[in-house]
Amino acid sequence: MALPIDKYLRVAKMPHIWCPGCGHGIVTQAIVRAIHELELDTEKTVVVSGIGCSARAPGYLHFDTLHTTHGRAIAFATGIKMAKPELNVIVITGDGDAAAIGGNHLIHAARRNLDLTVICFNNNIYGMTSGQYSPLTPQGSYATTSPYGMLEKPFDLCNLVIGAGGTFAARSTTYHARQLTNLIKEAIAYKGFAFVDALSQCPTYFGRRNKLRTPLEMMNWFKDRSVPVSSWEKLSPEEREGKFAIGVLTKAQATELTEVYKQLIEQLQQRGGE
Amino acid sequence: MAKNQARLLQGNEAVVEGAIAAGLRFFAGYPITPSTEIAEHCAAKLPVAGGKFIQMEDEIASMAAICGASLAGLKSMTATSGPGFSLKQENLGFAVKGEIPCVVVNVQRVGPSTGMPTSTAQGDVMQARWGSHGDHEIVALCPASVKEAFTLTVEAFNIAEEYRTPVVLLLDETIGHLREKVILPSKEELVVKDREKPNVPPEQYKPFAMDQGRIPGVPPLAAYGEGFKFHVTGLTHGEDGFPTGNPAIAEKQLRRLNEKISSNKKALCKVEKFFLEDAEVVIFAYGATARSARKAVRDARAVGIKAGMLRPITIWPFVEDALLEVKAGRPKAVIVPEMNLGQLVLPVKSVMGDSVPVIPINKLAGQLITPEEILSAMKEAV
Amino acid sequence: MRMELRLAGEGGQGLITAGIILAEAGAKYTDLNVVQTQSYGPESRGGASRADVIISSDEIDYPQVKNPDVLVVMAQEASDKYLQSVKNGGTVIVDTTYVKPVPEAESQRLKVIEFPISAKARELGREIAANIVALGLLVETTGIVPKDAAVAAVLDRVPKGTEELNKQAFAAGVEAAKAL
Known part of the structure; x- marks a missing residue:
């Protein structure tokens, strides 16, 4: 489907700041395609971000947009959604933004099941500050702050969200751009808190230090390690080593917060009117 | 009943x-x-x-x-x-x-x-x-x-x-x-005020305009979901709300941001004047401390001390103009009781200069300063 | 006219509620000025508990009670702590269910009213109403607010279904004060 670029992008704000070969453009495109295919009202859609490379995406997107403080995008978005539940609120976050400084907001948003769509541009690294390890950097990988290899275990962000009570979690990569678009569509359409872990390559700061110099090498790295969720179930723990599942990891019905709050207001006002 | x-x-x-x-x-x-x-x-x-x-x-x-x-x-x-x-x-x-x-x-x-x-x-x-x-x-x-x-x-x-x-x-x-x-x-x-909304079409809307709005330097604010599709960022930004690295624009915007408050001090700075007209000793007190000060002023007047109180209702921006008036009355002292180590003493001193002694009374451990403590400081000062 | 009152006991005895009720009686049903303060923090969850009320025909500037005109004590610790703070010639109302008789030195300078407040409330059905018995005693003794104002304020505050009990409790306090 051809995209009417001017409708969705602030073309005057181009060129973007991302490095050549960065995966963030692919994820951003997937978001725009999803919005287009869902025919969302661009006047009723807000995009919110934190700090980092991913956080610059909203500046290029032609909606109401909010570029907040580091880690806090979900908390700002919570205020927007509570205030105006009729808006589609999409949060763009990075792996450091969502899992380190903003981890608390991520798990609580999942728990309270507010109708937000959170898309994590997960490139396993702090790119904006030139390549420090994040809570998503694989063990053994190199970063400027893990010069001897990453010593810590990384998060599985989808499992974190599911563990916190999240009822929609999905994962895909920039290699699987079409699937990624479809998952984002499904996430936006989902009534409740929806989390998409979008693996995105950072050849400049992650690849270069980890023998994945070119964008192509990095995308092949995604391809080789990803396993569709249907096959993932059949793998033994040993077979899962170094790999990850892609697709919808969980999707369930749950009561959404703004709906419950709306009912509460109606009840209280009815009672007051009696 | x-x-x-x-x-x-x-x-x-x-x-x-x-x-x-x-x-x-x-x-x-x-x-x-x-x-x-x-x-x-x-x-x-x-x-x-x-x-x-x-x-x-x-x-x-x-x-x-x-x-x-x-x-x-x-x-x-x-x-x-x-x-x-x-x-x-x-x-x-x-x-x-x-x-x-x-x-x-x-x-x-x-x-x-x-x-x-x-x-x-x-x-x-x-x-x-x-x-x-x-x-x-x-x-x-x-x-x-x-x-x-x-x-x-x-x-x-x-x-x-x-x-x-x-x-x-x-x-x-x-x-x-x-x-x-x-x-x-x-x-x-009650007077209830609401934010000024833009009255221009979305494509002309500048959420951080230099020169739009009823109050100079305060641009109208649209709300998300109203079709304005505007951008807000913590990065230093131009009138359109998008980040700028241009020092001239950044300087202008940062000055506007500060001056929209600092140039409206007259409207923003509210004080209460209590027996100030002929006061020889002036208490500068706010919050709960001002209640003790008020009692101290009444008690001082009862024993013939011409006491008064200036109470800043607005703490920031600082009430310089009201203090300058106090200074013009040439009081013998300004007493500043605070439940801290004297956080507003320096700003008061900066207005009073050397001509009026500024005397702090400070308490730190959760006890309200008493009227007696203020009264005895007043007695010492006059 | 300015009267400072202090109600002190243990957390759970309802003395803060009694203080608020007294203050509300003054605020809503008289022309007098009223402020009310209380102890906060861990002590209000068991241990010492205190409510202070100032009722005055003048504006109330300094809002804290240092030397009360009237003290109600319903626990020994509260009595030990606050008895000395009462003004000379002031009144102390003692719940003898829990508090030992006032020492000789203090009883000479104060008007002492001793009554088994909590035991009386127990007799009426529930000890939880002891605070209202105390309030009845306090109001009858001091006349700080009209009795019907106090009763109205009690009924504004207490949980539904306990109105009768609390009315009886208040009346019992009033009767006790009259009898003493």
């Missing part, structure tokens, strides 16, 4: 009543003594008024959420005390920079750190001014009674809306927890 118009109301509760009367429709907060009653009353009353309450996972998120809700068009507030106020500072700065109207209540307790959670203090006066990083202006108001907790909350919302800025409401534990007989102003008596 027939009831009169009066109610017995707690300071914290009066803040909530004032806020709702001023149009508060979104509150996000986190429990902390001695401000918790504000969250509790909001939780009970806001949904009845058609508004929303949410208890966030922390203080940082609460400040963030009220910024988000305000950008979506709702009048928003959070409430906290010292430790939580510290946590809110980064996003308070974001509200300053993004020019997001909101009210932040800080019911002060003894610090630093966890301090004395249930004890009264005025130790966050300077934090209110400079708690967030970088050059910025802030408006802070300081009630001295339960009734004023109500009226100043309304005023805080009005200033936030009119000037597109966060406003800090600085209570102390004494006023926050005090229950007092009050007759609240009726709806008709």
Whole structure:
């Protein structure tokens, strides 16, 4: 489907700041395609971000947009959604933004099941500050702050969200751009808190230090390690080593917060009117 | 038995009543003594008024959420005390920079750190001014009674809306927890102001315009979802709201941001003058301390000392003009009682210069300064 | 006229509620000015508990009670702590269910009213109403607010279904004061 670029992008704000070969453009495109295919009202859609490379995406997107403080995008978005539940609120976050400084907001948003769509541009690294390890950097990988290899275990962000009570979690990569678009569509359409872990390559700061110099090498790295969720179930723990599942990891019905709050207001006002 | 118009109301509760009367429709907060009653009353009353309450996972998120809700068009507030106020500072700065109207209540307790959670203090006066990083202006108001907790909350919302800025409401534990007989102003008596909305088509809308808006330097603010598709960022930005690296534009914008407050001091700075006309000794006191000062002034007058009080109702911007008037009256001394180590003594001294002695009275451990302590300082001074 | 009153006991005895009721009686049903303060913190969850009320025909500037005109004590610790703070010639109302008789030195300078407040409430059905018995004693002794104002304020505050009990409790306090 051809995209009417001017409708969705602030073309005057181009060129973007991302490095050549960065995966963030692919994820951003997937978001725009999803919005287009869902025919969302661009006047009723807000995009919110934190700090980092991913956080610059909203500046290029032609909606109401909010570029907040580091880690806090979900908390700002919570205020927007509570205030105006009729808006589609999409949060763009990075792996450091969502899992380190903003981890608390991520798990609580999942728990309270507010109708937000959170898309994590997960490139396993702090790119904006030139390549420090994040809570998503694989063990053994190199970063400027893990010069001897990453010593810590990384998060599985989808499992974190599911563990916190999240009822929609999905994962895909920039290699699987079409699937990624479809998952984002499904996430936006989902009534409740929806989390998409979008693996995105950072050849400049992650690849270069980890023998994945070119964008192509990095995308092949995604391809080789990803396993569709249907096959993932059949793998033994040993077979899962170094790999990850892609697709919808969980999707369930749950009561959404703004709906419950709306009912509460109606009840209280009815009672007051009696 | 027939009831009169009066109610017995707690300071914290009066803040909530004032806020709702001023149009508060979104509150996000986190429990902390001695401000918790504000969250509790909001939780009970806001949904009845058609508004929303949410208890966030922390203080940082609460400040963030009220910024988000305000950008979506709702009048928003959070409430906290010292430790939580510290946590809110980064996003308070974001509200300053993004020019997001909101009210932040800080019911002060003894610090630093966890301090004395249930004890009264005025130790966050300077934090209110400079708690967030970088050059910025802030408006802070300081009630001295339960009734004023109500009226100043309304005023805080009005200033936030009119000037597109966060406003800090600085209570102390004494006023926050005090229950007092009050007759609240009726709806008709209240002036409630709303933010100015843009009256241009979306493609012409500049959310950070230099020269649009009723008040110079305060651009109209659209709400998310109204079709304006505007951008707000904490990065230094141009009139269109997008980041800029151009020093000339950045300088202009940063100056506008500061001057929209600093050049409107006349409108913003409110004081109470109590027996000032012929005062030979002047007490400069705010919050609960001003109540002791008022009693001390009455007691001093009773024994023939010409005492008076200047009470800053607006703490920030600082009430220089009113102090200059005091200085012109050539008092023998200005006494500054504070439940801190003298946070406003230097600003007072900077106005008084060498011509008028400035005498601090300070207490740190959660005890209200007494009228007797102020009276004896006055006797010494005259 | 300015009267400072202090009600002190243990957390759970309802003395803060009694203080608020007294303050509300003054605020809503008289022309007098009223402020009310109380102890906060861990002590209000068990241990010492205190409510202070100032009722005055003048504006109330300094809002804290230092030397009360009237003290109600319903626990020994509270008595030990606050008895000395009462003004000379002031009144102390003692719940003898829990508090030992007032020491000789203090009883010479104070008007002492001793009554088994909590035991009386127990007799009426529930000890939880002891605070209202105390309020009845206090109001009858001091005349600080009209009795019907106090009863109206009690009924404004107490949980539904306990109105009768609390009315009886208040009346019992009034009767006790009259009899002493």
